[in-house]
Structures are given as structure tokens and as C-alpha cells.
Amino acid sequence: MKSPPIAVIRRTSRIWQRNWTVYRQTWKISFVPPLLEPLFYLLAFGVGLSALVGEVSYRGEALSYVAFIAPALVAINIMNNAFFENTYASFVRMYYQKTFDAILATPLSLTEIILGEIVWGATKSVIGTAIMLVVISAFGLIAYPHGLLLLPVALLGGLAFGAIAMLFTSVVPNIETFNLPVFLFVTPMFLFSGTFFPVDTLPVWFRSLALFLPLTHLVRLTRDLAYGRLDLSLLWAVGYLLLFCAIVTPLAIGRMRRRLIR
Template identity: 35%
Template structure:
């Protein structure tokens, strides 16, 4: 309808509906990366390698698989956010030009971004809930309080997703995504306290880990799962992750507008 302006909430849900229509036809292509791969990692590292690791101070007195599970929950969210914020977004800009078609309607570039972020949050919530259910069945989750780790993992994933989406909106070629995987995602996976305590790394690496959303997410998830989360540190972690989301949204709105209105 000419001159009609779609409300921001309705526009976001319309964008999510478009993603859902595609996903329900193509969900099989994401099963391995979104669901099976994290479970295999839990089996290999938690139950396989973990069977050789004794519970002690380094694991907070917990069996290694229990120590690892909350961290893998966060890594699942962040790793899934990588694909949803790079290749999927780039394709919608460049190859399929889905976003070009959407902004030909009354939906604005900013609303396209908001819908993408909402869809990513739903996808991360689904994948982390599935992982938590499997981890519980395998005995890696021992307390109902671990359910609180899910929103913390999703927040960490979105703190990574929002800035990466903004970055993707500036790309004309996908070459930089391999560098993101190699020099950002992999170091965050290995050196932020997921597989072993951060204090076992050289001190000069600690500030680099503190800058990542993964470390903050792991601290929140483990604290929730083990009942050791204090209020002030939790607020600090949440505030940092929320600030990353907000910064990504501000940058994303700017880049989406430039990309889709020129």
C-alpha cells in the first residue's frame, strides 16, 4: 500500500516469518553444524578426553564433562551466530538479494536488521535448548539451575552476532569471513576458559580474553550452572554483553541504510 508505514514490531516479525519460511524447508542443511557438532564435541572432549581428567580445583571439584558443558553451551551459541551473521547475511545482500526485495516494501533497512537479529536470537535459543537437553541426558548437567545458562549463552551469541552483522553489511566479497573464523572465532573457542581455566594461560593473554563475549558468557553460564554467580559480577558481564549488542545495532543500522538505499 502506497505511503503505508509498517510498525517496527510488525516489520521485525514479518522479516522473521520470511526466515522461517526458508528454514522449515532447508533445516536439514543446518543439523550437523547447529546440533550434531556440539554434541559430538561434548562426547569427545567431555566424556572421552574428560574421562582422563580428575575432578579437582581446576574444574571446581566437578567432573570434567560437567565443567565443560556450560562452556560448550556458550560456544554453541557463538559458533552458530557466526554463520547466521556472515554467510547468511551476505547472501541476502549479494547473491539472493533478499534484503533488496524486502526494502522495496514499506519495511525499512533498520527493520530488516532488527528482524535478522530477532531471527538469530530465536535460532540460538533453539540450538542451545537442544544442546542442554542432550547434555542433561548424557549426565553433563546436574542441576535445574543450569537452565539459566541458556539466556546467558544467547546473550553472548548476540553480543558476537550484532557487530559481525554490521561488519558483513560492509563487505562486497566474502573473503574476510575466513579470517574471522581463523583469527577471531577459533582463538575465542580455545583461549577463553572453555576447556581449561583461564588462569592457566599466560597473564598477558587474560585481558584479550576479557574483551571477548565468549569469556563473559562462560563466566555467566558456569556461575548459573554451579550456583556460584554473584550479583555484581553478573551485572558487569551482562552490561558488557548488552553494550556489545547495542554497539552492533547502531553500526548495523548505519551500514544497512547505506547498503540498501544507495
């Protein structure tokens, strides 16, 4: 039975609302990490490491090391917020709290529950990005108005990482197993997606490998937008992330159905 898209969106938003209601009660705690994390990194790398590194050449432009990593920190924050929300937090709701089981007795469908969870994970990416922007802008490291586009980019990146996180959530036997995707997927991306050094410095084979990682494309977007560069080549990165969402989201929903509907 098909529902009109607007009805699906409305019901999906019910899941989002549920998480928002909970978030509002704990927002003071949730605000702290995105506020402090960039400060720590900028301090450690900007003050500590940049003396050793000096300047970095990025797409023909010489940049201070702090300016180079600041947008990557935004991208990492986008990844982490959605990824951890839709792995650990979603798993707790699904497995320990039986929240999804309860909701499945209402008119909401499993697809709407999973979509609502992913959109919520992306929302946390957007909130985190907004807070970080305030901090990083204080250092004069974001060019406006282009920098504001980082917010929709955070939504897109959050949807991509939320979807893949949900796919992991649908298959892990227990919560400890998340160590595996964190160690094998998140950590390598954190290090090798052009975050702390340009992808170009990697060997060719490694570079093409890095091009498969979603964070590489997200970093490309956050970095160019932070510097105020807006050109058509960015559409490749947007296209990659859209395609990633389009493929992974139905997979996550399908696996989740196999897991929960018995």
C-alpha cells in the same frame, strides 16, 4: 519520522517470520549439528582427554573435565549459530539473493531488516541451545532449574554475536573474506575464552585480553548457570554483553546503510 516502538517490533518480526518460514522447510537438517556436536565433543574430551586432564579447579571447586567443558560447548554453540547465520547466510540473502533490495521497496526500513536478521540469528542460538541442553542434560551435566536460564542467555549472546557478525557482513567485499573474522576473531575466542581451560591459567596480560572477548563473558554465564550458581557477579557478564549489543548494533546498521543505500 519516528515510529512507535511497537510498530518497529512488528515490522522487524516480518523479517524474522520470513527466515522462520524458510527454516521450517529445512529444520530436519538444521537440527542435526546441535544434536551431534555436543555428543562428539563430550565423547572426544570426556572419554579421550579427561583421562589425561583429570580434574579442573574452577572458582574453588574441583570438576570433572567433562563437566567443565560442557557449558562452554553451549556458549560456543551460541556464538557459532548467530555468527554464521549473520555472516554467511545474511550475506547470501543480501548479496546474491537481493532479498534486502526487494524488501526495501516495501514499508519496511533497512533498520528493521537488519534488526530482524540479528534477532533471527539469536533465535538460531536459542534453538541450538535448547537442543544441546537436552543432550547434555542426559549426561546429568546441567543443574535445574537454573539451567533453564541458559535460554535467555542464548538470546543475549546470540544478539551480541549476531550484531558483530552483521558488522562484518556490512564491510566484507565478498563472501570469501569472512575467513578473516572467522580465523582472527571466532577461532581465538573458541580457544582462549575459558572454554577448554580456565582463563586464570593464562598469563596476566593474556587474561586481561581475554576479558575483552565477548565469549569469555558468555562462557562465564553458561558455566555458572549450568552449575546452578547464581550470584550478582554474573551481572557484570550480562552488562558486558548488553553494552556490546548497544554499541555494535547501531554500528552494523550504519555501515549497512552505507553499503546498500545508494
